[in-house]
Amino acid sequence: MCKIVLLNKKGIVPVLLIVGAILFGYHEIFSGANFFVHQDQFLVSNLTYGNSIGNGWRPDYGFGISFFYGDPTWHPWSMLSLWEKITPSRELSYTLSILFLSLLAGISLYFFLKQVAPGAGKSLWLLSPLIVFTSHQAGTHYLRFGSELVGGSLMLILLYHYFNRAKPQHVLLFSAISWFAFSFGSLRNWLFLMSLGAFFGVSYYLYFKPPLKKITINFLLFFVLGLGIAVLLSFSVFYSSLYEGEIIGYVRDKKFLFPDAFNLLPDFKSLIIYLISLLSVEWLYYNFDVPGVGPLYYSFNVVAVFPLILLFFLFRRAKSFWEFSLKSIIIVYLIERLLWIFPIYEKLKKFLGGKIFFLNIFGPSTLFILQLGLIAIFLTYNKKEDLQINSPWYRILQKSVASLLFIFYSGLSLFCLISFMSPELFPAIAKWSIVQFGPDRMREFPKDLLALYAFDRMYILQSTMHWYSLVAFLLNSVLTLFFIKDKWFQAIFASKRTVFASLLLCAGITMSWNVHPLNTEKLIWEKVGPDLPRFEPTDRFYYVRPGQPSFTDVETYNRRIEEAGGREEYHKRRFGYEESAGLRFHRAKSFTQNDVANFTYHIFNGDGVNQLKHLRSVGRGPVISSELLDMGAVNYYYSKREIQNIPENLSLCFKSKRLYIYKNLNAWPYFYLAERLDIKREGEHLENVKRGTAYLAREDCFPLPENEGNSSIELKEFSYGKMVFDFSSKNEELLVVADAWHPFWKAYVGEKNLQIVKANEIFKGVRLPKGKYTLTMEFDTSPYLPGVYITIISWILFLSGWFWVYFRNRHKSLVNVHTH
Incomplete structure (x- = not known):
């Protein structure tokens, strides 16, 4: 008989240590920091916060919209919207929700690792917090995607026991897990769970060879019944969306267009990005842009040494089901991501994935669950013969990759150290390189301006380095060093697994501080708040693109830096621009009423010029004069910089270093x-x-x-x-x-x-x-109440089912005791 025991008295201490490690990693929140490090966090927070101050109608989005249609992330009766109502502030609510999901993600992973590698001992609780302090952190955990990690970890445990011996409680448990992943996350979490479950089911079949018909039926029953029950438990959300879709009709704001050209050749830039993602972890500040490339936040690795650990498993035959399954799914994921270097595959995937949600594969966050599971298995091998692989190709690859990574992270350590000691050196080298070897002109920019810009960007890059950056780079250098020499490799794993896991955790936390630092600054609108003119709650704002900067010479560039308050202020990426006062015509959303969508497209494209491909582009749209925008009471335009070629109907009413607000003189009243x-x-x-x-x-x-x-x-x-x-x-x-x-x-x-x-x-x-x-x-909102009634009845039946299973199992246990 397979029993699922998640927590006992001995398991409380590791759980508390995991909680302590995560809170230590996010210790700055106790001194006023928050998770608003990018515009996406403001967007996600506003979805639920706006519901908490109303009843589900959102006049602050576009021309107004009902939030009773769409994802549970923004449903007025979702768990997170209700949470907003009982917390005293938006910032506290969002911060606590991220912490809550992060703690649950770490704890859930611990239970998963106990199932996968029970022999790893104390290393398991040291590995568990790494699911939080990893790559893509600002794009996952800071966006409340922790529910996906909770669901993925617990579902794999459950599915393993279910395939061994299916029981009703497995389905009931999965329905509860699915409800949590949906209610505290997104509908996409279900798609990821099904995708991960399908790959896991295939690996189970290939390893154990059970009857194909039996495992297929069990798999379908597991997901159909489990998700079906979860739908009923969340029916208040589904009912309102179905009802709204039937009587109103909605379109997606972001269009997924069929490819207009079939380019079968790989994209060289995408290939380079893939190789970087395959070999490294994130090391550069998340919001630092490289001109022509963009932010370098690409990585498929949960820790710096995972490429070396994956190589180890690729060259050896799996000794357990979990090793076989985790390794296989990771390889499938990496192969699928490799296909993205072909533009035709990427375009087709986005087009079909936007219309057929079931084609979406699980994301990188779920991948990190599998990688940490494989690392835990790796730490169980403490015998010399376990760590030996008699393949010359493996030794060559292992030492080559380990040496490459050691040089890379050691180089970053040296760069960081020199930046502290001589902050002018590398900027001067960057400027000299452009002067000596750069082109005379790049587009409209002359060489002297390019050289000065290179100096400034290198200076800004150095400013992102701190003492903990140096610690992270040094730790990753040491960790990769273990894989260069066989005797070092075997010595560290033969008796000091806990030391290795501790180094991984320290490197993960310090790298997190470097790449994804928490926000300690106010929003741009909060900074200028005391100086702003008086706005009414019904004023509708439109965030626009100001046009290309007009300077092409060093003198103008220097003047703009001086006006901004220095090179760091000028190049700093600020967020919260979308959080304007009043109502926001530009607010990004996923769906729009059919008639409103057609009206909006006509505003921008009605003159025959296709200025708007999809409604999401209104988020920072073009500067236009439109009688229909005037009629829609869009009475303020604003931008980061001064608008080039200002229309006659716009009059500058506020100006600061980073914000320009223009009053629309032709706007109709609200x-x-x-x-x-x-x-x-x-x-x-x-x-x-x-x-x-x-x-x-x-x-x-x-x-x-x-x-x-x-x-x-x-x-x-x-x-x-x-x-x-x-x-x-x-x-x-x-x-x-x-x-x-x-x-x-x-x-x-x-x-x-x-x-x-x-x-x-x-x-x-x-x-x-x-x-x-x-x-x-x-x-x-009364038309949506039937969904609430069905949800209440479903919860009563669901809890009754649990009581029935409990007393049924208890009765069986008593019968067995009396029988024996």
Whole structure:
């Protein structure tokens, strides 16, 4: 009988040590640091934070949208949205959620490693925190993807026992794991779990050779029943998405286009990146850009010596199922990633993966689970004969790769040390190299400007190096050194496995501090906050590209550096630009209502110039003058730098070193009482709109008395999903609000409901009877409640199933005791 025992009294101490190691790695959060190191973190945080201050309608996204459609990451009733409601601040909520998932990821991996390599002893708890302090950290853990790691680690344990002897509790456990991965993460986590489970199932079949029909049926039952139960447990999310999709219709903001050309040749740059990823770990500050290349955050390795450990396993026959399975899945992943060097494969994969989600393979974070499992197995080999491989090719490759990595990390150590001692040396060498060997001109930039820029970039690179950078590079040099000499290799693993695991952990944490340092600075909007003009909550902002910088000479470049406050300030990447005041037309999202999407595409592409390939590009869009943007109450444009070729309707109203805000002089108000009504032709976009006019469908038009100046409307209360107005008029009026129309919006005066019609193509219009009263407009969430009722019933049945399994197993145990 296979039992799953995750934790006992002896296991509490390692768990506490794992928690302590992770908290030590993130110790700066206790002194005010946070995980907002990139714009993506602000985006993810805002998804749930915005839900916590409203009821699910988000006027701060585009022209307004319901968050009851789409991924659980941003669902108003998701666990993370509810968590936001009970925490005192956005920053604290996000920080604690990242910590919570990171701690669970480390603990879950410990249980997985105990299953995979029980003979590794104390090394297991030293390896477990490495799942947190690894490559892609800012793009995974800082984005709440830790739930994927929790689900992956626990599912592999469960699936192994299930294939050995299937039981009902295995399916129930998997449904709970799937619910967690979904509720605290994303729908993509299920796709990764299925992908990982499929590869694991194939490796199990190839190793143990069970009946193919039996393992296939068991696999299908495991995932169909497990995910089916998880769907019911999360049905409040699925029901609202299905309902919204049926009555509204949505399109993806990011289009996945079929390749327009079939290039079968590999891309040389992609090949170089693949080889770098295959051999190294991340070593450069995450936000440092290399001109023409971009950020160098490429790596397939959880630790620096993993390429050497993988070589060891490639040249030996597997001695256990786990060794065979983990090695096989890692190789399959690396082969699949190699195919990405062919542009046609990458384009087809993105196109098909965007439409058929099941074609997506698990990501690098899940790969690191498998790699740490293989390292744990590696540390169980403490006999000389276990570490010997009688292959001359292995010895050549091992020493060659180990020597290459030793030279690389030793070189980084030397670079770091010299940078401390002589900070002007390497920048001067970079400048001299361009002057001596560089081209006379690169595009519009002359040699002297290129040389100065090279000096500055090298100076900035040096500024990213710290004492812990030197420690990380030195530790990785020492670790790779063990693999160069056979006697060193055998000595360290024969008796000092814990020392080796400790060095891995120290190198991982210090490298994490170097590559993914926590944020200690304020947002750009927070920095300039005291100096900003007064904005209204209904002001709609648009973040734009300012155009190419106009300087092509050293003098202008130096002046801009001086204006920015120095070379470090000028070259520093700042984030939080998307976090403007008011509403955000530019806010990145995944889906948009059909009619709003068509309206937005027409704004940018209606003149025949294709300025917008997909809606995600609005996130930092082109500077355009549009009567429809004016009608949509987009009353402020802003950018990082001064906008080149400013349109006449934009007037600079605020300027700082890193932020320029322009007022749109032609913008319509967010809400207004229509002066006249006009018919909007069905199937046609609005053109030549007139300020103060409301455009309605023919059946919604009515005789509108002339406004004699005795009508007034004032916004008394504004929140996400609710607006309250004080209205007074002797005539019937039409109120237009520049917020997207949705059938679940209600308008009422006291107990009397008023109809909300579609006005100005996509916005809300309310026909107001004459009189003086308070008008309330509110987004009604009651249509989504059937999903909540089904979820409650499902949880009752699910917990009842657990009780049934518990008492059934207890009864069997008592019968067996009495029988014997």
